[in-house]
Amino acid sequence: MKYTTLFIDLDGTIFNFLKAENAAVKATFLKNGVPITQDEAEIYSEINLSFWEKYERKEIKKEDIFESRFIAFLKKIGKTADTAKIATDYFGELAKLHFLIDGAWETLDALKKMGYFLCATTNGVSKTQHRRIKESGIDKFFDLVCVSEDAKTSKPNKEYFDYVISKCDEKDKSKILVIGDSQSSDVLGALNSGLDICFFNEFSQELKYPVTYEINKITDLIKILQPPC
Numbered sequence: 001m002k003y004t005t006l007f008i009d010l011d012g013t014i015f016n017f018l019k020a021e022n023a024a025v026k027a028t029f030l031k032n033g034v035p036i037t038q039d040e041a042e043i044y045s046e047i048n049l050s051f052w053e054k055y056e057r058k059e060i061k062k063e064d065i066f067e068s069r070f071i072a073f074l075k076k077i078g079k080t081a082d083t084a085k086i087a088t089d090y091f092g093e094l095a096k097l098h099f100l101i102d103g104a105w106e107t108l109d110a111l112k113k114m115g116y117f118l119c120a121t122t123n124g125v126s127k128t129q130h131r132r133i134k135e136s137g138i139d140k141f142f143d144l145v146c147v148s149e150d151a152k153t154s155k156p157n158k159e160y161f162d163y164v165i166s167k168c169d170e171k172d173k174s175k176i177l178v179i180g181d182s183q184s185s186d187v188l189g190a191l192n193s194g195l196d197i198c199f200f201n202e203f204s205q206e207l208k209y210p211v212t213y214e215i216n217k218i219t220d221l222i223k224i225l226q227p228p229c
Helices: 017-031 038-056 068-077 083-095 104-114 126-136 158-167 183-193 220-225
Strands: 005-008 117-122 144-147 176-180 196-200 213-215
Touching (some): 017 083, 038 068, 038 183, 068 083, 083 126, 104 117, 104 220, 117 126, 117 158, 126 144, 144 158, 158 183, 176 183, 183 196, 196 220, 213 220
Parallel strands (some): 005 176, 117 144, 176 196, 196 213
């Protein structure tokens, strides 16, 4: 077995984050008396992604994301609301939702049975991520959960992966594989840290960086990591 330890991203890799985000943002605005359409929800998703990408590039601080993305969204669609309350309500709605990517449960179950040490590596808010992991039931698969908020740094920073490695028994980087769907955080983070990367390229993105493995279905990870007979 080449690898002993797997650093597995959550949102977009295990959790269907786009589906959860869509449902959460619609519920939040409805709760605040400002119902939005599906098209508007998709505009929010684009704005939210742009804020997180700026954060990953160290152009803004994390605390600059949470309300500012809603301010930018409302300005874009020409509506007004209490953005501070919306930001708070959104976290509550998102924490309730934990849709899984097709095949994610099967994949985690198989990897666990193969004997890998599974670590969830995720950018985000600790309370929200831990709640989603627990309520979805996938907590039984993970030996360790490392959220960027607890690490005081985030992917793609080398310091984040150094933090995760410090929590693991495995210190040999050649025996650790990073799995994730984001080129700007998972792939770049693995490269920054000297770790192998399996890029979950569900939407057939053009590659920006070299990767060790590339898969289009999360279940394909089982084939890559199946111990040789």
